[in-house]
Amino acid sequence: MGQCVAVVGTGYWGRNHVRTWAALKQEHVIERLIVCDLDENRARELAEEFDCEWHTDALTLKDTFAITAASIATPTPMHAPLAIALMEQGVDVLVEKPLAMNEAEAQTTVETAKSLGRLLCVGHLFRYHVAIRKAAEMIANGEIGPVLHIESDRLSVREPRPDIGVIAALAIHDMDICRDLMGDIDPEEISAFSLPSEIEGIEDHAVIHMRFPSNTCDNPLGPSAQITVSWRSRVRGKVRELRIIGRDASLHIDYLDHTGLWIHKHPQNIRGPDWGGFGAAPRERVEIEGGEPSLTAELRAFANACNLHAQGTPFDSLNILAPGEIGVIGMRLVESALQATKE
Known part of the structure; x- marks a missing residue:
C-alpha cells in the first residue's frame, strides 16, 4: 500500500507542498493526500483545487485517515511540537525549516525521532537542487x-x-549550502550585520560572513563566504544566486534555474601582461539532464525514504540529504549569526 500523506499548514509555502504532493500523487508516487489547516474554508478550497481530502485537526489525522507521513508547513513556533506529536502517533515527518525555534528544541525533536524509530527530515530543499549537487561534485573532483x-x-x-527574521527564514538555506559544499564542515567563525524591521526583534536585511577552517576544500587559509539576505532589497525582481570562486575557475548558480549552471575558467595568466581580458576565457554552460524543482525533488526523496523505511531499510542506508540532524546544525548556525548581529 502506498503512502498516505498530509500537509499540515497551507499558507504561502504550505500551498506549494500541496501542489507538489498533488502532482506526485498523479505520478503514483503516493496514494492519498490530505490537506490540513485550522481554516476550514482554506482547507476545503485547496482540497477541491487539487483533488484531495481535507481536515482541520492535525492531531486526529492519524485516527481519521491513517496517514503514514506528513509535511509540516505551519508557522515556525508549531514546527517542533507538531512533529513530535505526529511522530508519537507513528507518522514519518518532513518539517519545513527552521526545524524549531532554537537549537535545543531542534535537538529534542531529533532525539524524539530516534527514540521512536521515526523518519525525520527537514526542509533544507536547496540541498536537492541539481546545480548544487553538481557544484558539490565539481568541487570534490x-x-x-x-x-x-x-x-x-x-x-x-x-x-x-x-x-522569524531573514536570518532564520532565508540565510539558514545559504549557511547550510555553504557548509554542504565544504563537505559538511562547520565554519570556525561567523560575523553578521542586520537591519531591524518595524516588528520588534525581527530583522529584514542581513549580511553574514563565514570563515571555514584551514585546508577546507584544499585552501590552506580556509574558504570564506558572504551571504546577503533581504526582504527590502530588489534590484531586478527576486534574486536567488550563488557564486563559488575557486583558484582555477568560478561557478555561478541561479536557484531559479533547474537545468544547469555556469563555469568561468580563469586564464592562467590572469595577472600577467599578456592577459587577453575576460573574453579570453568566456563562461561556459554546464547542462544538467533530469533536473526538477527542488521542492519536487525533496518531496520525491522523502516519499521514497518513507517507503524504504517502512520496508525495514536502516536509516543510515536511506541516503537522506537533509535529515533532522541538519536541522539542528541549521539552528546552531542561525543562533550564531543572530548573536553576531548583537556584538
Whole structure:
C-alpha cells in the first residue's frame, strides 16, 4: 500500500507542498493526500483545487485517515511540537525549516525521532537542487581548484514575517549550502550585520560572513563566504544566486534555474601582461539532464525514504540529504549569526 500523506499548514509555502504532493500523487508516487489547516474554508478550497481530502485537526489525522507521513508547513513556533506529536502517533515527518525555534528544541525533536524509530527530515530543499549537487561534485573532483570564497544573494521585497527574521527564514538555506559544499564542515567563525524591521526583534536585511577552517576544500587559509539576505532589497525582481570562486575557475548558480549552471575558467595568466581580458576565457554552460524543482525533488526523496523505511531499510542506508540532524546544525548556525548581529 502506498503512502498516505498530509500537509499540515497551507499558507504561502504550505500551498506549494500541496501542489507538489498533488502532482506526485498523479505520478503514483503516493496514494492519498490530505490537506490540513485550522481554516476550514482554506482547507476545503485547496482540497477541491487539487483533488484531495481535507481536515482541520492535525492531531486526529492519524485516527481519521491513517496517514503514514506528513509535511509540516505551519508557522515556525508549531514546527517542533507538531512533529513530535505526529511522530508519537507513528507518522514519518518532513518539517519545513527552521526545524524549531532554537537549537535545543531542534535537538529534542531529533532525539524524539530516534527514540521512536521515526523518519525525520527537514526542509533544507536547496540541498536537492541539481546545480548544487553538481557544484558539490565539481568541487570534490577538484575541477575549480581550491575553493577561495562563496558569495550568496537571496533578495526580494515583502512584508516581514511576524515569527522569524531573514536570518532564520532565508540565510539558514545559504549557511547550510555553504557548509554542504565544504563537505559538511562547520565554519570556525561567523560575523553578521542586520537591519531591524518595524516588528520588534525581527530583522529584514542581513549580511553574514563565514570563515571555514584551514585546508577546507584544499585552501590552506580556509574558504570564506558572504551571504546577503533581504526582504527590502530588489534590484531586478527576486534574486536567488550563488557564486563559488575557486583558484582555477568560478561557478555561478541561479536557484531559479533547474537545468544547469555556469563555469568561468580563469586564464592562467590572469595577472600577467599578456592577459587577453575576460573574453579570453568566456563562461561556459554546464547542462544538467533530469533536473526538477527542488521542492519536487525533496518531496520525491522523502516519499521514497518513507517507503524504504517502512520496508525495514536502516536509516543510515536511506541516503537522506537533509535529515533532522541538519536541522539542528541549521539552528546552531542561525543562533550564531543572530548573536553576531548583537556584538
